[in-house]
Amino acid sequence: MLNAFLMMLLFIQPMIHDQDLSITHDDQLIQHINRNHFLENEMLKPFIDQGKIRQLILQVEKEVHQQARNAKITPEGNIKPEKVGYQLNREKFTEGLFNYLFGSGSYKMEVPEHTVHPKVDSELLANIRTQEIGSYITYFNPNNKERSHNIKLAAEAIDSHVVFPGETFSFNEVVGKRTKEKGYKPAPVIVKGEVTEGIGGGICQISSTMYNAVDNAGVKILERYSHSKRVPYVPEGRDATVSWYGPDFTFKNVYNQPLLIRTKVTNGQVSITVYSSDVVDFESRKIPGSTKKLPEEIELDSQD
Known part of the structure; x- marks a missing residue:
């Protein structure tokens, strides 16, 4: 009796697989499903569990997503090329999925994708790093390791950022939330x-x-927004305080050419330079310089 049952399972197994959907990406199998899994009730066929459909779409989307990467200028001054990204074509994927669910037999589907082109390519960077139209330098104590580390992280997030004509730059949006997971540290010293x-x-x-x-x-x-008290690394009234849950710093590119932001942090010095193309018609403003005198610092442990 047991042998007969095992023989029956051997015959049923290929029949089950003959009804499967194989989902591939770059010819590699990423999902293997059966239409019965998506039925709300086999007696109610063809009613489909939409929750399971959404879950599958999100899983496939996560599998195939590749973030587009903008071209960037390296610390050595070379241009690191852009990288094309990809994302799931939901409409075509859903159409293919429902063709399988309401059909019969097995089915194989290569994941349909949208190409996502980066916003900034190598050619653009080469064209807009030709003319300096603005710059500023401030100074900090490099021996304050945690604060120095945070300064470098934020500078790296901004470096090579391009602001297009008419576009608004948001410091919080570009730098993002400052968290331990992103590498930011508590600064045990207050400037x-x-x-x-x-x-x-x-x-x-x-x-x-x-x-x-x-x-x-x-x-x-x-x-x-200015700090509630004067900060020492810029002249009075020339500061811009930011906080993820509070103030932001934003500006608009009013020119007809893109702007390139370059940052450099080295030996206790922060340098930020704005570049554009050689045909930009700009009007610079005179800005008071900062002091090289290092500010007074207070250990947090000494605070009441």
Whole structure:
């Protein structure tokens, strides 16, 4: 009796697989499903469980998604080429999936994709790094390791960023949330007058340096807030405080050419420079320079 049952299973198994859908990406199998799994009730066929459909789409979307990468200028001054990205073509995938679910037999489907082109390519970068239209330098204590680390991270997030004509730049949007997961550290030292976010202390030196650089380039400042007390790394009234849950720093590119933001942090110096093409018609503003004198710092442990 047992042998007969086992023999029956052997015959049933190929029949089950003959009804499967194989989903491939670059000719590699990523999902293997059976239409019965998506029926709300076999007696109610062809009613489909939409929740399971959505879950499958999200799983496939995650499998095939490749983020497009903008071209970037390396610290050595070379241009690192852009990279094309890909995302799931939901409409075509859903159409193919339902053709299988309401059909019969097995089916194989290569995941349909949309090509996602990067916003900034090598040719654009080469064209808009030709003319300097604004810059600014501030100074910090490189011995303050945590604060220095945060300054470098924020600077790297902005470096090679391109602001297109009529586009608005948001510091919080470009730099993103300052978290431990992204590598930001609590700064155990407070620079006099600067209010930190706890995690990410030192970020305001980047936003303040950038404010002065882009103001020097003659852009339109849309949103800028000063600290409640004067900060020492820029002249009075020339700072720009930022916080993920609070103030942002934003400006608009009013020119007919894209702007390229370059940042450099080395030996206790933050340098931010704004470039554009050699045909840009810009009007720079005169900006007061910063002091090289290092600010007073206070250990948090000494605070009440």
